[in-house]
Amino acid sequence: MPLAVKVPREKGEEVRRKLIELGLFNRDYRIGREGDYLLIPVVEPVEGFETVEVELEPVRRRPHSYQEVVRVPKELRPSLPSSFDIVGDIAIIELPEELVPYGKEIGRAIMEVHRHIRAVFAKGGKVGGEFRVRPLIHLAGEKKTETIHRENGIRLKLDIAKVYFSPRLATERRRIFERTQPGEVVFDMFAGVGPFSILLAKKAKLVFACDINPWAVKYLDENKRLNKIPNVVPVLGDVRKVAGQIKADRVIMNLPGHARAFLKEAMLSVRDGGVIHYYGFSPEEDLFGKHEEAIRDVAEELGLEVEFLDRRRIRNYAPRQYNVAIDFRVYVRSPQVQ
Ligand SMILES: C[S@@+](CC[C@H](N)C(=O)[O-])C[C@H]1O[C@@H](n2cnc3c(N)ncnc32)[C@H](O)[C@@H]1O
Structure with a gap:
C-alpha cells in the first residue's frame, strides 16, 4: 500500500511543493482526501509529518516509449x-x-x-x-505498405515495399534546398519518389527527376500533383541514357552504394561552374579520401576541374560505417596558353 503524509487541506499546496523540492513526492499516485485532510503520496516516511499507509488512486501516465x-x-x-x-x-x-x-x-x-x-x-x-x-x-x-509521409513541408506518397525511401535524410534534403538558388535547373539522377526533386522545385526553375524504378516514377508523378509542383520532369529509365543531354546548375547523386560508377554521367550533366552533390558510404577510417580521389580521377579524364565545397557525415548506417556527402563545383578547364 502506498505511503502518504496527512496534512490539513489549507497546507496542502505548500507541503506538496516542499515534497517535490525534496524529491519525496510520489508521482505514481493521485492526492487523496480524508475529511479536512489531504493525503499526499510520498516515496518514504517524512519526518515532522504524520505518515500513513492508505489506498490511493494510481496515476494513469501515458507511456512514452x-x-x-x-x-x-x-x-x-x-x-x-x-x-x-x-x-x-x-x-x-x-x-x-x-x-x-x-x-x-x-x-x-x-x-x-x-x-x-x-x-x-x-x-x-x-x-x-x-x-x-x-x-x-x-x-x-x-x-x-502505401502511405503519405510529410517532411520539409511537402507530402510524399509512396509504397515502402516497392520503392526506396528513408526519413533519415530529411535534414540533408533541407540542407540542399537551402543551397539551391532561385531559377536553377536541377538534375536529380536517382530521384526515387521525389523527396529532393519536389522540395527543390519550390525554388528551382526546373527539376529533371530520373529513376529506373517504374513505381518510383509513378509516385513521383503523383507527388507532383499532391504538392501542386508543375516544374518537375519525371524521367523513367537508366540515368546513363539521359546524362549528358541535360546541363544542370545542380546535380544530385543519391545512390550512395554505386555513386562512383556514375560520376562521369554526373559531370557531363553539369554546366561550367555547376555543383554536384555526391553521396557515398565510407568506413570511419577513410570518410572522404577514396571518394575524392575518384572524383578527381573522373574530372581529369574529362578534362574538367573540381573545387571541393563541403564534406559531411550524414548518418551512421552500420557500426563504424557512414553515409557521407561531398559537394563540389565543376569547371571546364581553360585552354593552355602557349
Ligand atoms: C538510394 S535511392 C534514392 C531515392 C531518393 N533520392 C531519396 O532520397 O529517397 C536510389 C534510387 O536510384 C534508382 N536507381 C538505381 N539505379 C539507377 C539508374 N541506373 N538510373 C536511374 N535510377 C536508378 C533506384 O531505383 C532508387 O530509387
Whole structure:
C-alpha cells in the first residue's frame, strides 16, 4: 500500500511543493482526501509529518516509449531497439535476431504507444537490387505498405515495399534546398519518389527527376500533383541514357552504394561552374579520401576541374560505417596558353 503524509487541506499546496523540492513526492499516485485532510503520496516516511499507509488512486501516465509496455523476457530487454523509422503512418523497426520471435508483441507495443501508427514492419534484410528496395516482415496492424509521409513541408506518397525511401535524410534534403538558388535547373539522377526533386522545385526553375524504378516514377508523378509542383520532369529509365543531354546548375547523386560508377554521367550533366552533390558510404577510417580521389580521377579524364565545397557525415548506417556527402563545383578547364 502506498505511503502518504496527512496534512490539513489549507497546507496542502505548500507541503506538496516542499515534497517535490525534496524529491519525496510520489508521482505514481493521485492526492487523496480524508475529511479536512489531504493525503499526499510520498516515496518514504517524512519526518515532522504524520505518515500513513492508505489506498490511493494510481496515476494513469501515458507511456512514452514502446519499451515501457512491451512484454519480452527480462534478459532480452537490453536488446530492444531504442528507435525505429516512421514513414507516414507506418513504423519500420530493425530487430536483432534474438528478438525476432517477439516481433508481433513488439509491433503491438509500438501501436499501443504511438496511436497514429497503422502498421508495423520489421526490416527483413538489407536494401538491395537496382531499385534499392528492402524486404519487410509484417508485425502488427494493417497489412498496408502505401502511405503519405510529410517532411520539409511537402507530402510524399509512396509504397515502402516497392520503392526506396528513408526519413533519415530529411535534414540533408533541407540542407540542399537551402543551397539551391532561385531559377536553377536541377538534375536529380536517382530521384526515387521525389523527396529532393519536389522540395527543390519550390525554388528551382526546373527539376529533371530520373529513376529506373517504374513505381518510383509513378509516385513521383503523383507527388507532383499532391504538392501542386508543375516544374518537375519525371524521367523513367537508366540515368546513363539521359546524362549528358541535360546541363544542370545542380546535380544530385543519391545512390550512395554505386555513386562512383556514375560520376562521369554526373559531370557531363553539369554546366561550367555547376555543383554536384555526391553521396557515398565510407568506413570511419577513410570518410572522404577514396571518394575524392575518384572524383578527381573522373574530372581529369574529362578534362574538367573540381573545387571541393563541403564534406559531411550524414548518418551512421552500420557500426563504424557512414553515409557521407561531398559537394563540389565543376569547371571546364581553360585552354593552355602557349
Ligand atoms: C538510394 S535511392 C534514392 C531515392 C531518393 N533520392 C531519396 O532520397 O529517397 C536510389 C534510387 O536510384 C534508382 N536507381 C538505381 N539505379 C539507377 C539508374 N541506373 N538510373 C536511374 N535510377 C536508378 C533506384 O531505383 C532508387 O530509387
